Amino acid sequence: MSDATTPPAPAGWYPDRITGQERYWDGTTWTVHARPVAPLADTGAAIVSPVATAVAEPSAEPAPKMSRNILGIVALAVSAVGFIFACIPGALIVGWVLLPIGFVLGIVALVQKGKPKWLGLTAIIVSIIGTIVGVVVFFSLAAGAVSDALNDAVLEDVGTSEVADDDSAQDEPATAGPVDLVLGEQAWGMDSNGYGWYAVEVTNPNEDYVFTSLASIEVEAYDAAGVLLDTDSTYGTILQGTSMYVGRFLQIGAGAIDHIEVRGPQASAATSSPLNETGSFTMGQITSAQEYDWVTTTGTVTSNFSEDQEMVRIDLVARDAAGTIIGVDFTYTDRVPAGGTAAWNSSLWEIPIDSTITAFPHL
Template identity: 60%
Template sequence: MSDPNEPSAYAANWYPDANAPGQERYYDGSAWTDQVRPAASTQAPAPAATVAPEPEKGSKKTQSIVGIVALAISVVGFIFACIPGAFILGWVLLPVGFILGIVALFQKGKPKWPGLTAIIVSVIGTIVGMVVFIALAAGAVDDAFQDSVTEDVSAADTAEEEDPAVEEPAAVAVEELVLGESTFGVNAEDGWGWYAVQVTNPNEDYVFSFAEISVEAYDAAGVLLDTSGTYTTILSGESWYVGDFYDIGTGVIDYIEVRVPMATEATYSPASETGTMTITDIVTGSEYDWMTVTGKLVSDFSNDQDFVTIDLIARDSTGNIVGVNSTYTDRVPAGGTVAWESSYWTVPLDSSVTAYPHL
């Protein structure tokens, strides 16, 4: 017989059996069969060119094109997911890489590692993309809040750079903030402490931007029980600030101390350009066992103001402060009016309420 691995085309027939001299084996046109017979003496040997090659023992695995494409798309998507300005494109590519990776895993006779690697990279890239998105969203909210608070207050500073006529008067001395009435109490229902402090800015053309008003609660032995406070822009005139003490535990508040910014922290802002906010139309009512309070906030600022806080003071018939509360508005239109509402749980229903807005 000829070389069994030599390619040749031949018809089905009896051919000499290379493994058993003296007998013939039948070839059916595609493979050798188990049929044998004694070799005929008169039968001529089969031509070598007509001998069929033995079947090929095995084949080598080819590359997984789908897996390689899936891995490439997942890697590119991972890179874009890490870039703040392009993470959306990463979110588009990563699911594609993930799906193609799954398809590559189910291809028969193809390497599995490209598809598996593509799935892992796409999952990790998606997690990274979520982290980048959350970080950007948090930063955007913080920037928007800070910009809205300072936009009008800083208008005077910008005008100073453009117009020398609004430069800060050198002869005017900035006065210190004045602390007025202050009080505190404890909510009977939850045991939290509360406070209310009066702060007056006597400077007509100066404000205190991002000012910290810190309030400390002490017991009779002078032990500091808890610290609370707020960051705000203190405009010209009188205002009240309220808050809560959450960590006094079993301690008993004997007195509070209030800390406010020094005069050196004031910012020049002419009253004619800064803007003011006023509370009007306060109406109290009752629903079940709590007091309801509604009112309006009027602004003459030249720009919209976001997240304006409104602190409320409730006084009994003798004028004593018996409770505090706080609410806020999402947006106050420039030169416009917005309605607000709040409620008290632990004050007499006939208490009178005053309210004070803060940037």
């Protein structure tokens, strides 16, 4: 079949491109007659199939050239700059701002039609790697800052490790560290209601250290068989010097106290506080009055602390004529003014009126 715009060729023999021979064209259609290709005369002209023009496939149009991906270029540039800033300790924040922008632009550039994809893909990869590098740099800086802070704190607490001159070392006496508390007199007993009580003497021999309220004095009551009957704890600041601490056992039941054990804070729990800077209390005169089975006791406490002291505890110890502890009690004052005096009162149960009562203030 020929193109409507091309006239049919005249009848004759023409090359058959399929068999490589010549086939006869009757002016309208191809026949079944074929023959070997005859030698061509040197006429300088080529024999063309009459339907060559009709059956030849149109040549393919050249592929359109892709336009430049401007967004991809921008995304790659932003990611590259962000990567550089992420590696600089003083400019991390700039890198963390640019890298997400480059990542988003890279994704948009990657999905654009008719644009080169490699720029957007490269921008995404660079932004991800830059973010990882930025995180590593940040944590390295943070670790270094923490280490420097700890080193500074240690130096402030213990000083430098430089060795002083021999002359200065001899002139300055070595500062002794704190030592453990010293446990002294102990006493315990039971009242008619079946409750136990105790009194223990504790000495803080450290003139320049106190034990804060985070430390406690724990007293345990045992029977003759070594069975733990009850435990009581006293929390408060242990100042310098000797004081008595009292308390009660409320869970003795039918048991009987045979002995007590006392545990207090160790020297490592002491806090530096020079004696002339700490402050102290002074107890005033104590008076007693009998009322049935109670002995009502009143007194005063004076403070030389530079600040008001709230809820000062007063521990009371009653002794008989022989000096034996026969009862205890404790009370609190609402406030002892700085450099001032406050009154207190308490009632001791089943204590003879002629007992000697002493009081010990505690923070």
